[in-house]
Amino acid sequence: MALRGVVGIFFLSAVPLVCLELRRGIPDIEEEEKNEKRQKLVRKKQQETQGEKVSRYIENVLKPHQEMKLKKLEERFYQMTGEAWKLSSGHKLGIPDLPEEPTVTAEEVVTVALRCPSGSVLRRRFLKSCSSQVLFDWMMRIGYHTSLYSLSTSFPRRPLAVEGGQSLEDIGITVDTVLILEEKEQSN
Known part of the structure; x- marks a missing residue:
């Protein structure tokens, strides 16, 4: 115990x-x-x-x-795919404005037809007193850039010479005329 x-x-x-x-x-x-x-x-x-x-x-x-x-x-x-041009930022075309197309009944009007490389023919009316540069402006407006395409007369075939300040009448376009749009030869 x-x-x-x-x-x-x-x-x-x-x-x-x-x-x-x-x-x-x-x-x-x-x-x-x-x-x-x-x-x-x-x-x-x-x-x-x-x-x-x-x-x-x-x-x-x-x-x-x-x-x-x-x-x-x-x-x-x-x-x-051969589309390397899409990689560039490109350049602005700077397409100038064309003068208003004169009416058919207007005086001193000449119709110029462009025969395109695709075979199509495009027509437009101009005043004979209009600057000859307007032809190249119109050409650019419809998608043929002057750096790639040239204009020539149909017969006799000769390149269209446009100098500053000359009118259509001065370069010999006094009647309705067909001009040929040709691709320029690319030099490498």
């Missing part, structure tokens, strides 16, 4: 110590919730900073790389 008494005293003296140890071992629920909230805030901040880094990377690295790759593919496609 004495042994029981010693064991009982030992247990009674150990109970407060065991309670303290148990209390230390059981985490405080409020403190645990605070830690979870802190962890969520930290994760959210980390995700925001990573999201910003990703968007900067996409804008500064991926998009320019993709655009460059697409441009190279487009260049290769046009070079392979």
